[in-house]
Amino acid sequence: MNLLEIHQDPAVYLVLAALLLAIGLFGFIRRNTLVGMLISGELIFGAAMLNLMAVNRFFVPDPTVGHVFILFVMGLSAAEVAIALSIVIAVYRNYRSIRTREIAEMQG
Amino acid sequence: MNAFPASEFLIFVIFWLFAGATVGGALFAVFTKWIIRSVCGLATASVGLAGMFYYLNSPFLAMIQILIYIGAVCITIVFAIMLAEPDEPVDAPGMHSVPWNIGAGIVAAAIFWGVARLGVTGDWQTPAVRVSDGSVEMIGVALLTTHSLALEVVALILLVSILGALAIARKGRHIE
CATH class of the missing domain: 1.20.5 (Single alpha-helices involved in coiled-coils or other helix-helix interfaces)
Structure with missing residues:
Protein backbone atom coordinates (compact mmCIF):
# COMPACT_ATOMS: atom_id res chain seq x y z
CA MET A 1 0.00 0.00 0.00
CA ASN A 2 1.32 3.38 -0.96
CA LEU A 3 1.81 5.41 2.18
CA LEU A 4 1.09 8.65 0.39
CA GLU A 5 -2.40 7.49 -0.58
CA ILE A 6 -3.38 6.29 2.84
CA HIS A 7 -6.24 8.76 2.99
CA GLN A 8 -7.96 6.72 0.26
CA ASP A 9 -8.01 3.67 2.50
CA PRO A 10 -11.29 3.09 4.40
CA ALA A 11 -9.58 1.01 7.11
CA VAL A 12 -7.75 4.10 8.41
CA TYR A 13 -11.00 5.93 9.01
CA LEU A 14 -12.69 2.91 10.56
CA VAL A 15 -9.80 2.34 12.98
CA LEU A 16 -9.74 6.04 13.83
CA ALA A 17 -13.48 5.93 14.57
CA ALA A 18 -12.98 2.86 16.77
CA LEU A 19 -10.19 4.64 18.63
CA LEU A 20 -12.39 7.69 19.16
CA LEU A 21 -15.20 5.44 20.43
CA ALA A 22 -12.82 3.73 22.87
CA ILE A 23 -11.49 7.07 24.16
CA GLY A 24 -15.01 8.39 24.61
CA LEU A 25 -16.10 5.26 26.43
CA PHE A 26 -13.04 5.40 28.68
CA GLY A 27 -13.84 8.99 29.57
CA PHE A 28 -17.49 8.16 30.12
CA ILE A 29 -16.59 5.54 32.70
CA ARG A 30 -13.78 7.55 34.24
CA ARG A 31 -15.31 11.01 34.66
CA ASN A 32 -17.26 11.70 37.78
CA THR A 33 -18.94 14.96 36.89
CA LEU A 34 -21.96 15.29 34.63
CA VAL A 35 -20.28 17.78 32.27
CA GLY A 36 -17.24 15.53 31.87
CA MET A 37 -19.49 12.61 30.98
CA LEU A 38 -21.34 14.80 28.49
CA ILE A 39 -18.07 15.73 26.76
CA SER A 40 -17.12 12.06 26.51
CA GLY A 41 -20.55 11.38 25.06
CA GLU A 42 -19.88 13.98 22.38
CA LEU A 43 -16.65 12.14 21.52
CA ILE A 44 -18.68 8.96 21.06
CA PHE A 45 -21.08 10.88 18.79
CA GLY A 46 -18.07 12.01 16.76
CA ALA A 47 -16.85 8.42 16.46
CA ALA A 48 -20.25 7.32 15.17
CA MET A 49 -20.32 10.15 12.63
CA LEU A 50 -16.82 9.37 11.37
CA ASN A 51 -17.68 5.69 11.00
CA LEU A 52 -20.90 6.42 9.12
CA MET A 53 -19.15 8.92 6.91
CA ALA A 54 -16.31 6.53 6.03
CA VAL A 55 -18.76 3.78 5.09
CA ASN A 56 -20.82 6.34 3.18
CA ARG A 57 -17.80 7.51 1.23
CA PHE A 58 -16.44 4.12 0.20
CA PHE A 59 -19.19 1.51 0.21
CA VAL A 60 -22.49 3.19 -0.63
CA PRO A 61 -23.86 3.77 -4.14
CA ASP A 62 -25.62 7.03 -3.22
CA PRO A 63 -23.46 9.14 -0.85
CA THR A 64 -26.18 11.79 -0.45
CA VAL A 65 -28.11 9.56 1.97
CA GLY A 66 -25.17 9.47 4.38
CA HIS A 67 -24.86 13.25 4.36
CA VAL A 68 -28.51 13.66 5.28
CA PHE A 69 -28.15 11.00 7.98
CA ILE A 70 -25.13 12.75 9.49
CA LEU A 71 -27.05 16.02 9.51
CA PHE A 72 -29.79 14.20 11.43
CA VAL A 73 -27.25 12.85 13.93
CA MET A 74 -25.75 16.30 14.41
CA GLY A 75 -29.19 17.77 15.06
CA LEU A 76 -29.88 15.05 17.62
CA SER A 77 -26.55 15.64 19.31
CA ALA A 78 -27.15 19.39 19.53
CA ALA A 79 -30.59 18.77 21.02
CA GLU A 80 -29.10 16.31 23.48
CA VAL A 81 -26.49 18.81 24.61
CA ALA A 82 -29.12 21.51 25.17
CA ILE A 83 -31.32 19.20 27.25
CA ALA A 84 -28.43 17.66 29.20
CA LEU A 85 -26.93 21.02 30.09
CA SER A 86 -30.27 22.39 31.28
CA ILE A 87 -30.58 19.29 33.47
CA VAL A 88 -27.04 19.96 34.76
CA ILE A 89 -28.05 23.52 35.65
CA ALA A 90 -31.20 22.29 37.39
CA VAL A 91 -29.26 19.64 39.34
CA TYR A 92 -26.62 22.18 40.37
CA ARG A 93 -29.33 24.50 41.60
CA ASN A 94 -30.77 21.81 43.83
CA TYR A 95 -27.61 20.07 45.04
CA ARG A 96 -24.93 22.78 44.68
CA SER A 97 -22.85 20.06 43.01
CA ILE A 98 -22.86 18.07 39.79
CA ARG A 99 -20.61 15.26 40.95
CA THR A 100 -22.26 11.98 40.20
CA ARG A 101 -21.48 10.54 43.63
CA GLU A 102 -23.41 13.22 45.46
CA ILE A 103 -26.57 13.01 43.38
CA ALA A 104 -27.06 9.28 43.83
CA GLU A 105 -30.03 9.68 46.17
CA MET A 106 -32.15 7.14 44.32
CA GLN A 107 -29.43 4.49 44.45
CA GLY A 108 -31.22 2.73 47.32
CA MET B 1 3.28 14.99 -14.66
CA ASN B 2 1.90 16.85 -11.68
CA ALA B 3 2.44 20.58 -11.74
CA PHE B 4 2.87 20.52 -7.96
CA PRO B 5 5.31 17.74 -7.12
CA ALA B 6 4.98 18.23 -3.36
CA SER B 7 1.18 18.23 -3.30
CA GLU B 8 0.88 14.51 -2.52
CA PHE B 9 3.25 14.90 0.38
CA LEU B 10 1.31 17.94 1.60
CA ILE B 11 -1.97 16.01 1.42
CA PHE B 12 -0.35 13.23 3.44
CA VAL B 13 0.99 15.61 6.09
CA ILE B 14 -2.29 17.49 6.45
CA PHE B 15 -4.21 14.23 6.74
CA TRP B 16 -2.07 13.07 9.63
CA LEU B 17 -2.26 16.53 11.18
CA PHE B 18 -6.05 16.24 11.29
CA ALA B 19 -5.96 12.63 12.43
CA GLY B 20 -3.54 13.60 15.20
CA ALA B 21 -5.76 16.51 16.19
CA THR B 22 -8.72 14.15 16.46
CA VAL B 23 -6.99 11.56 18.63
CA GLY B 24 -4.88 14.04 20.60
CA GLY B 25 -7.84 16.31 21.33
CA ALA B 26 -9.94 13.36 22.43
CA LEU B 27 -7.19 12.04 24.70
CA PHE B 28 -6.65 15.50 26.17
CA ALA B 29 -10.41 15.87 26.73
CA VAL B 30 -10.51 12.60 28.62
CA PHE B 31 -7.32 12.80 30.67
CA THR B 32 -7.13 16.42 31.75
CA LYS B 33 -8.23 17.30 35.23
CA TRP B 34 -10.02 20.56 34.56
CA ILE B 35 -13.31 20.53 32.71
CA ILE B 36 -12.59 23.74 30.79
CA ARG B 37 -9.48 22.12 29.28
CA SER B 38 -11.60 19.13 28.48
CA VAL B 39 -13.85 21.40 26.40
CA CYS B 40 -10.77 22.68 24.58
CA GLY B 41 -9.84 19.08 23.83
CA LEU B 42 -13.32 18.48 22.46
CA ALA B 43 -12.96 21.53 20.21
CA THR B 44 -9.59 20.27 18.92
CA ALA B 45 -11.06 16.85 18.25
CA SER B 46 -13.91 18.53 16.37
CA VAL B 47 -11.46 20.39 14.15
CA GLY B 48 -9.74 17.09 13.42
CA LEU B 49 -13.07 15.45 12.64
CA ALA B 50 -13.94 18.28 10.29
CA GLY B 51 -10.67 17.63 8.47
CA MET B 52 -11.52 13.94 8.27
CA PHE B 53 -14.89 14.84 6.74
CA TYR B 54 -13.08 17.00 4.23
CA TYR B 55 -10.91 14.07 3.24
CA LEU B 56 -14.06 11.95 2.97
CA ASN B 57 -15.35 14.09 0.10
CA SER B 58 -17.79 16.19 2.12
CA PRO B 59 -16.64 19.79 2.68
CA PHE B 60 -20.25 20.62 3.53
CA LEU B 61 -20.23 18.38 6.59
CA ALA B 62 -16.79 19.69 7.56
CA MET B 63 -18.23 23.20 7.71
CA ILE B 64 -21.32 22.05 9.59
CA GLN B 65 -19.13 20.14 12.04
CA ILE B 66 -17.15 23.27 12.89
CA LEU B 67 -20.29 25.39 13.06
CA ILE B 68 -22.26 23.06 15.31
CA TYR B 69 -19.60 21.44 17.46
CA ILE B 70 -17.27 24.35 18.06
CA GLY B 71 -19.74 27.16 17.55
CA ALA B 72 -22.68 25.70 19.43
CA VAL B 73 -21.85 22.65 21.54
CA CYS B 74 -18.54 23.82 23.01
CA ILE B 75 -19.85 27.31 23.69
CA THR B 76 -22.94 25.90 25.40
CA ILE B 77 -20.79 23.63 27.57
CA VAL B 78 -18.60 26.61 28.48
CA PHE B 79 -21.71 28.48 29.58
CA ALA B 80 -22.78 25.53 31.72
CA ILE B 81 -19.30 25.42 33.27
CA MET B 82 -19.52 29.09 34.13
CA LEU B 83 -22.92 28.55 35.76
CA ALA B 84 -22.33 25.25 37.53
CA GLU B 85 -18.61 25.15 38.55
CA PRO B 86 -18.04 21.50 37.73
CA ASP B 87 -14.43 21.32 38.93
CA GLU B 88 -13.63 19.48 42.08
CA PRO B 89 -11.56 21.07 44.84
CA VAL B 90 -7.89 20.41 44.34
CA ASP B 91 -7.38 18.55 47.61
CA ALA B 92 -10.47 16.35 47.27
CA PRO B 93 -10.10 12.85 45.80
CA GLY B 94 -11.01 14.02 42.33
CA MET B 95 -11.13 11.12 39.93
CA HIS B 96 -12.19 7.62 40.74
CA SER B 97 -9.69 5.18 42.21
CA VAL B 98 -6.86 3.58 40.27
CA PRO B 99 -8.53 0.14 39.84
CA TRP B 100 -11.58 1.88 38.42
CA ASN B 101 -9.39 3.67 35.87
CA ILE B 102 -7.64 0.43 34.93
CA GLY B 103 -11.01 -1.28 34.49
CA ALA B 104 -12.20 1.56 32.28
CA GLY B 105 -9.01 1.25 30.24
CA ILE B 106 -9.51 -2.50 29.80
CA VAL B 107 -13.12 -2.03 28.69
CA ALA B 108 -12.13 0.71 26.23
CA ALA B 109 -9.23 -1.36 24.85
CA ALA B 110 -11.51 -4.36 24.35
CA ILE B 111 -14.09 -2.24 22.53
CA PHE B 112 -11.38 -0.69 20.38
CA TRP B 113 -9.90 -4.08 19.51
CA GLY B 114 -13.26 -5.55 18.57
CA VAL B 115 -14.56 -2.63 16.51
CA ALA B 116 -11.22 -1.98 14.77
CA ARG B 117 -10.89 -5.68 13.90
CA LEU B 118 -14.40 -5.65 12.44
CA GLY B 119 -13.56 -2.57 10.41
CA VAL B 120 -10.26 -3.91 9.05
CA THR B 121 -11.19 -7.53 8.37
CA GLY B 122 -14.82 -6.98 7.39
CA ASP B 123 -15.97 -8.03 3.96
CA TRP B 124 -16.84 -4.58 2.65
CA GLN B 125 -18.29 -4.44 -0.84
CA THR B 126 -17.37 -1.50 -3.03
CA PRO B 127 -20.36 -0.57 -5.18
CA ALA B 128 -19.95 -1.06 -8.90
CA VAL B 129 -21.65 2.19 -9.81
CA ARG B 130 -22.39 5.40 -7.95
CA VAL B 131 -25.66 7.14 -8.68
CA SER B 132 -24.55 10.53 -7.33
CA ASP B 133 -21.34 12.26 -6.30
Missing part, protein backbone atom coordinates in the same frame (compact mmCIF):
# COMPACT_ATOMS: atom_id res chain seq x y z
CA GLY B 134 -22.56 13.57 -2.94
CA SER B 135 -21.97 17.20 -3.86
CA VAL B 136 -23.54 20.07 -1.97
CA GLU B 137 -26.01 20.58 -4.80
CA MET B 138 -27.16 16.96 -4.59
CA ILE B 139 -27.50 17.24 -0.80
CA GLY B 140 -29.66 20.33 -1.17
CA VAL B 141 -31.91 18.65 -3.72
CA ALA B 142 -32.19 15.53 -1.57
CA LEU B 143 -33.01 17.56 1.56
CA LEU B 144 -35.89 19.30 -0.19
CA THR B 145 -37.26 16.30 -2.10
CA THR B 146 -36.45 12.76 -0.94
CA HIS B 147 -35.48 13.54 2.64
CA SER B 148 -37.68 16.56 3.32
CA LEU B 149 -39.40 14.69 6.16
CA ALA B 150 -36.03 14.14 7.90
CA LEU B 151 -35.30 17.86 7.64
CA GLU B 152 -38.66 18.74 9.15
CA VAL B 153 -38.22 16.21 11.95
CA VAL B 154 -34.80 17.63 12.82
CA ALA B 155 -36.31 21.11 12.95
CA LEU B 156 -39.08 19.85 15.22
CA ILE B 157 -36.60 18.04 17.50
CA LEU B 158 -34.50 21.19 17.85
CA LEU B 159 -37.57 23.31 18.63
CA VAL B 160 -38.82 20.85 21.24
CA SER B 161 -35.37 20.54 22.80
CA ILE B 162 -35.04 24.32 23.07
CA LEU B 163 -38.43 24.57 24.75
CA GLY B 164 -37.63 21.61 27.01
CA ALA B 165 -34.26 23.08 28.00
CA LEU B 166 -35.91 26.40 28.83
CA ALA B 167 -38.62 24.69 30.87
CA ILE B 168 -36.16 22.51 32.85
CA ALA B 169 -33.65 25.26 33.54
CA ARG B 170 -36.33 27.80 34.42
CA LYS B 171 -38.08 25.67 37.03
CA GLY B 172 -36.92 26.15 40.59
CA ARG B 173 -35.63 29.60 39.91
CA HIS B 174 -36.80 31.97 42.58
CA ILE B 175 -35.83 35.31 43.97
CA GLU B 176 -34.04 34.97 47.28
